[in-house]
Amino acid sequence: MSFLDHLEELRWHLIRSVMAVVIIGSAAFLMKDFIFDTIIFGPKKMDFPTYRLFCEIATVLGFESAFCAEKLPFTIQSRLMSGQFSAHIWTSIWAGFIVGFPYVLYEMWKFISPGLYEKERKNSRGFILIASFLFFLGVLFGYYVVAPLSINFLGTYQVSAEVTNEFDLASFISTVRTSVIACGILFELPIVIYFLTKVGLVTPELMRKYRKIALVVVLILSAVITPPDVTSQIIVAIPVLILYQISIFISARVMKNEAKREARERKRNKDVGPKK
Structure with missing residues (x-):
């Protein structure tokens, strides 16, 4: 295929991906009460499962905790004429992307996979x-x-009892959306490491060598997507560090399989050589 043919093929994959997001987003748009009252504003209610869990832990340990309060001391408001309508549309689009992520990934994979060798496609089964x-x-x-x-x-x-927290609707939704999307992307680390190892850009030795630097980067990322307190950062950093260790194992596994494959090819070429 020529370069323009590849662009045309990519265009149709993108169109189908966008159509899937729009269709799912339209369904989410019609489910306004569930999306906002149950999902978006769920973490605002003190009966949220996370708050109940932390409250029970604090009670068992004999500590007073903000997680045991009756309600959170802030209100949510919309100060723009089109604020609620815009929030409804964009939240529906993001919901369409999150729910439709497997299909979007499938379309991207269909575009990339023809450029791979048959063996590479077999080794990548289950990727989606x-x-x-x-x-x-x-x-x-x-x-x-x-x-x-x-x-x-x-x-x-x-900062003072004189100040009342009244958050804008877009700011509240952005906090929830950023937390969800950022963690979704962070958890793709093993997949990224797998492909970087396949192309030779990453090795398990390299990852072990820069483990301390990776720890600092993880803590910085945790600080960006969490409130500025040590406990929250540690809670976020732990699973990411576990994923980093898993990525080292995956990278080592890929390198081992590549070494076996090269050994088999050298042996096969050696056996074929004398016959020629």
């Missing part, structure tokens, strides 16, 4: 399933851990 699983795992972690921790901390933080 594993990548989607990791993404949704990250989304759930972001929604049930990062988002409520951020909302609880920032919603209860006050």
Whole structure:
């Protein structure tokens, strides 16, 4: 295929991906009460599962905790004429992307896979399933851990009793969305390392060598997507560090398989050589 043919092929894959996001987003648009009252504003209610869990832990340990409060001391408001309508549309689009992520990934894979060797395609079986699983795992972690921790901390933080927390609707939704999407992407680390190892850009030795630097980077990323307290950063950093260790194992496995493949090829070429 020529370069323009490749662009045409990519265009149709992108069109189908966008159509899937729009269709799912349209369904989400019609489910306004569930999307906002149950999902988006769920972490604002003190009966949210995360708050109940942390409250029970604090009670068992004999500590007083903000997670045991009756309600969070802030209100949400919309100060723009089109604020609520715009929030409804964009939230529906993001919901369409999150739910439709496996299909979007499938379309991208259909565009890339013809450029791979048959053996590479076989070795990459299950890629969409594993990548989607990791993404949704990250989304759930972001929604049930990062988002409520951020909302609880920032919603209860006050520099003075004279100041009342009244958050804009777009700001609240952005906090939830950023926590969810960022964690979904972070949890794709093993997939990224797998392909970087396949192309020779990353090795397990390199990852072990720069483990301390990776730890610092993970803590910085944790600080970006969480409230500025040590506990939240550690809670976010732990699963990412576990994923980093898993990525080292995956990288080592890929290198081992590549070494075996090269050994088999050398042996086969050696056996074929004398016959010629």
